[in-house]
Amino acid sequence: MSITPLAGRSALVTGSTDGIGAAIAAELAAAGAHVVVSGRDAGRGAEVTRAICAAGGRATFVPADLAAGAPAVQALADAARDAVGGVPDILVNNAAMIISPKPTAEVGEAFITAALALNVTATFLLTGVVAPAMAARGSGAVINIGSINGLVGMGGSALYSATKAAVHSLTKSWAAEYGPAGVRVNTVAPGPTLTRRIEQYADRIAPLVARAPSRRPSRPAEIGRAVVFLAGDDAANIHGATLSVDGGWSAV
Incomplete structure (x- = not known):
């Protein structure tokens, strides 16, 4: 018998047309949720669905192109509500610009603005639309996708690390803000994960993986299962936490 802990629930996953986001969407659906897949690439979105x-x-x-600002964020929230027949039970803020390591002095202002717009502002705005509606209902789960880059300092990763550290901080603030109304807010912080993009940089991540107790990168599905756990009733009293899925890398 299949186990469907999220049966009857709905989820909106941003940036879920590829990579970790697609795996999160698949795992939530396998757990029984009706998932709204979102992203800019309609072809990949159709494949995932x-x-x-x-x-x-x-x-x-x-x-959805969440980097386009508040109107795009509101449009996604409205479309998701229409798709699942109400405010989603689960919001996964996964959409983010992945930034290759680069010295701080070589990062231009336009790139900084673009990274903040997607990695921080879009997450802030979408949560500001969805979480109050969850709170009015009295239940909901918001899971932000952070990163081990937001937990430790890494040379050449100042911008990406700053955006993910902001997400981790927002998680704690939102847990305090929405938790009393029945909305749980938590973070999953992946380490090196075998997505299609990361596989192209296997030589770069090899030293990171070698430091992890597990001695291997994570698989996208493992990130998805962590999200399923935090979204479900087994995590009913977990608020404001960061769950690292990194093979123990950040612990050692």
Whole structure:
């Protein structure tokens, strides 16, 4: 018998047309949730939703470019509500610009603005739309996708680390703000994870992986299962936490 701890619930996952986001969407659907897949690439979005449905899950694709600002964020929230018939039970703030290591002095102002717009501002705005509606209902779970880069300092990673540290901080503030109304807010912080993009930089992440007690990178599905746990009833009294899925890297 399959276990569906999220049966009857709905989820909105931003940036879920590829990589970790797609894996999160697939794991939430496998756990029984009706998932709204979102992102800029309609072709990849269709592929992800087809794969989820072929596996017996429920998914709806909604295109969104969250870097476009508040109107795009509101449009996604409205479309997600229409797709699942109400305010989603679960919001996963995953959409982010992945930034390759670069010396601080070589990072231009326009790039800084773009990274902050997607990694921080979009997360802030979308949560500001969805979480109050969850609070009015009296229940909900927000899971932000952070990073081990937001927990420790890494040379050449100042901008990306700053955006993820902001996400970790927002998690704690939102836990304090929305927790009393029944909305739990937590973070999953992945370490090196075998996405299609990261596989292209295997030589760069090898030294990081070698330091982890597990001696291997994470698999995208493992990030997804951590999200499922935090979204479900087994995590009912977990608020404001950061769950690192990094093979123990940040512990040692």
